[in-house]
Amino acid sequence: MSDANPAPEPQHPDFDDMARDIAEVPAVEVIVTVAVNLMSAAAVKTGLTEDGEKHKDLDEARKLIHALAGLLDAGVPEISSFHASPLRDGLKSLQLAFREASLVKDEPGQGPGEKYTGPVYG
Secondary structure, eight states, rough: OOOOOEEEEEOOHHHHHHHHHHTSSSSHHHHHHHHHHHHHHHHHHHHHTTTTGGTTTHHHHHHHHHHHHHHHHGGGGGOOHHHHHHHHHHHHHHHHHHHHOOOSOOTTOTTTTTEEEEEEEE
């Protein structure tokens, strides 16, 4: 018995098209997009979503917040204050939320990302 509907061929990404698409994206947009993705993931792992406790994982949140702080430390001089200000505010909010959610509090200056931002008090 032959199959009347053969399985479709697997789709492979066209890397030339992808490279062309990326080539058209300004660096500031890439930096901001990556920062927003890190910020969103950190918010989920810090328990700041509707499901809160279901996805809360402070070890993972620490890593994401630290990576976000490092990206902003390196990237902010390359982007305008128009883009940098809300990212810095978001980072500080995440650091404060992390501090509040932690059962064992980090010493000021030892929390996630504080190596780059300085101590966060909350």
